[in-house]
């Protein structure tokens with residue numbers, strides 16, 4: 001089995017590479033991919049760079065070029081739900097592109113013809129994440145993630161995204177990765193640890209907590225990888 005682990009920024013994959021220790025580095029399509037054997041499975045790891053286009057390219061490359069059969073994303077996000085605090089974990093059950101807008105033609109936000117407002121994540125990996133959470137004694141919120149090519153640091157925009165998509169968290173890569181995996185029939189799991197509240201203090205909060213939240217997410221993702229491997233061996 002070959003599993004992809006992706007992030008958007010270097011800090012999101014650094015803790016994973018550190019844990020693996022040894023890996024092979026390949027340059028492809030103007031990005032760096034890391035390959036390692038871990039507990040008998042092949043891993044391909046990369047950070048895409050920020051945003052929907054780069055994350056689409058990386059997810060596609062991991063599947064089509066490196067042969068990934070499952071994809072797990074680890075990273076940070078802004079909170080929309082008032083329940084979520086810095087460092088809390090969110091698992092996406094469905095994702096939408098909040099900046100995809102042809103509403104002028106009467107379509108709902110996030111929709112284009114032959115597409116869908118939401119893409120659903122793999123239910124069996126979400127179930128496995130609940131086992132991981134209870135084994136780690138952590139609480140993980142299952143919810144909706146909204147994605148767009150903008151760092152949201154504005155209460156009004158955040159509330160609009162919350163109201164329009166019932167989103168619990170927002171970030172800049174999840175929904176594009178979801179579209180790719182859905183189209184190519186690769187089960188995917190998107191995990192985010194909160195770095196900020198997407199409000200006027202978001203950039204300060206992000207700078208302060210991005211690295212610690214990225215580590216929280218990466219630790220959980222590696223436990224998820226262990227669980228997926230164990231489950232696959234059964």
Ligand code: SAH
Nearest residue numbers: 008050076077078150151152171172173198
């Ligand atoms: N500080 C960085 C830019 C970070 S962009 C720089 O200067 O290079 C924010 C990244 O974290 C994206 O990858 C996105 O997925 C996630 N993210 C965290 N909080 C976010 C928010 N409030 N709005 C949008 N994306 C957010």
